[in-house]
Amino acid sequence: MSLNLEIVTPEARVYSDTIDSVVIPTVEGEIGVLPGHIPLLTQVGYGELRVTKGSVTQLLVVGGGFAQIVADKISILAESAINEEKIDEAAVEKAMQRAEEALKGKDSMDPAEVERLESFVRSSVAQLGLKRRRR
Numbered sequence: 001m002s003l004n005l006e007i008v009t010p011e012a013r014v015y016s017d018t019i020d021s022v023v024i025p026t027v028e029g030e031i032g033v034l035p036g037h038i039p040l041l042t043q044v045g046y047g048e049l050r051v052t053k054g055s056v057t058q059l060l061v062v063g064g065g066f067a068q069i070v071a072d073k074i075s076i077l078a079e080s081a082i083n084e085e086k087i088d089e090a091a092v093e094k095a096m097q098r099a100e101e102a103l104k105g106k107d108s109m110d111p112a113e114v115e116r117l118e119s120f121v122r123s124s125v126a127q128l129g130l131k132r133r134r135r
Helices: 089-103 111-133
Strands: 003-008 013-019 021-026 029-033 041-045 046-053 056-070 074-084
Touching: 003 021, 013 046, 013 074, 021 041, 021 056, 046 074, 046 111, 056 111, 074 111, 089 111
Parallel strands: 003 074
Antiparallel strands: 003 013, 021 029, 021 046, 041 056, 046 056, 056 074
């Protein structure tokens, strides 16, 4: 048996394939999904998503959104998602520093802008953590 996984962000479909298993970061911890999983709707947290197909494990960084599991179909609607090989460590680090600098003046900022910047920092931390651990 296999699973159908689809990961979609506001910008694009990031992943779509038949897989053997997936580990999803949720706001309450990681969940592992195998064929035959019970139906589930959960909030996706910021972190590493691990997709296994055969003997190959692919890593992605996802953040924010929801995951729905129905029968053997997993749909993840995420604010952000990026494959490990597409992460540019230097660019992410510079962008994160700019966001952190902007957040120093958050008392005078619109709350929506503060949330956007904080989400960006969380996503950046997850991306940098994955890249640095895999060196």
